[in-house]
Structure formats: C-alpha cells, structure tokens
Amino acid sequence: MFSQTTYSGSSLDQYTMLGKQLDALLEGESNLVANLSNASALLNQFLERINWVGFYLMEDGELVLGPFQGLPACVRIQVGKGVCGTAVAEKKTMLIEDVHAFPGHIACDAASQSEIVIPLIKDGSVIGVLDIDSPELSRFTKEDQEGLELFTKVLMNHL
Known part of the structure; x- marks a missing residue:
C-alpha cells in the first residue's frame, strides 16, 4: 500500500505526503495502541537506515515502552534520563548525531549510533515520545526533525 516509490520531491514534500497518509490511515480510529502501532509501522517503512522506531508513553511519572518496530x-525510562527522558524533561526535540557522546545515553541496542526523539505534547503536558534510532552516525537532519515534528502533529490529532 505504501511503497517507497510513493514519495518524491523534496524532503518536506515527502514528509507532507507521509503526514497525509498517516491522517488517512488513522481516520475514524480512536484506539491509542492501534494508532501508535500503525504510525510506527508507517515510519519504519518510510525511513531508511534506521534500526528502531516507536513510542514511549508517560505512565506514573516515567516513560513506558509502547508500540514499536525493531x-x-x-x-x-525515567524522566531526565537518556535521550528520551531528556526530551520529556525539556519538552523539546532531541536530535543526537552521536549517542555515545550524549551524557547518560541508555543503550538498548548497541548498534544504535544516532537518535531523534520528539515529545508528544497534549494540553501542555508530555504524554509520550516518538523515538527513532539509526546504526549510522549523524543519520538525522534538521529536515528530518521538521518532517517528523509535522508527522507527530498529525498523529496528535488522532490521540
């Protein structure tokens, strides 16, 4: 249904198309697990050179593993710990070129070299994060950050 050949144009054009596909995929569905599962599967299919993509959700003051691919x-993960916990504490996207240079990095997969984490914010509170790892250093760009932040805005309309 979603082949890599579907995406063309600039990076922003491709992420815009991805957002439209996510919106159509989640339309009419309100189940959190189903929507996050499809979102992680769609990203896993779209993004190249990654080894993990998924969600952590806030529960009792800490991040708990949610739907993922990998x-x-x-x-x-405690708030303030690792890249994911720091994204929650600071309420901002963390684009990390070299995870081994990040103080307190939590190595779930030793193959991971770079990471991007986007907080999911609803009504001013972080409800979770989108976490994506790559086995390549400096895999994620500012264009990826902008595109993935757009993707999470579309996602939040369905959560």
Missing part, C-alpha cells in the same frame, strides 16, 4: 527495547 529489536526488544528498554521498558521503562
């Missing part, structure tokens, strides 16, 4: 992952 190898088994850390189940719980």
Whole structure:
C-alpha cells in the first residue's frame, strides 16, 4: 500500500505526503495502541537506515515502552534520563548525531549510533515520545526533525 516509490520531491514534500497518509490511515480510529502501532509501522517503512522506531508513553511519572518496530527495547525510562527522558524533561526535540557522546545515553541496542526523539505534547503536558534510532552516525537532519515534528502533529490529532 505504501511503497517507497510513493514519495518524491523534496524532503518536506515527502514528509507532507507521509503526514497525509498517516491522517488517512488513522481516520475514524480512536484506539491509542492501534494508532501508535500503525504510525510506527508507517515510519519504519518510510525511513531508511534506521534500526528502531516507536513510542514511549508517560505512565506514573516515567516513560513506558509502547508500540514499536525493531529489536526488544528498554521498558521503562525515567524522566531526565537518556535521550528520551531528556526530551520529556525539556519538552523539546532531541536530535543526537552521536549517542555515545550524549551524557547518560541508555543503550538498548548497541548498534544504535544516532537518535531523534520528539515529545508528544497534549494540553501542555508530555504524554509520550516518538523515538527513532539509526546504526549510522549523524543519520538525522534538521529536515528530518521538521518532517517528523509535522508527522507527530498529525498523529496528535488522532490521540
């Protein structure tokens, strides 16, 4: 249904198309797990050179593993710890070129070299994060950040 050949044009054009596909895919569905599962599957299909994509959700003051695509992952992450916990504490996207240079990085998969984490904010509160890892250094660009922030805005309309 969603082949890589579907996407053409600039990076922003491709992310815009991805957002439209996400919107259509989630239309009429309100189940959180179903929507996050399809969102992570869509990203896994769209993004090249990644080894993990998924969500962590806030529960009792910490991040808990949610729907994802990739190898088994850390189940719980404290706010302020690692890249994901820092994204929650600072309420901002973390684009990390080299995870091994990030103080307190939590290595769920030793193959991961770079990471991007986008907080999911609803009514001023972080309800979770989108976390994407790559086995390549400096895999994610500012264009990826902008596109993925657009993707999460579309997603938040369905959560």
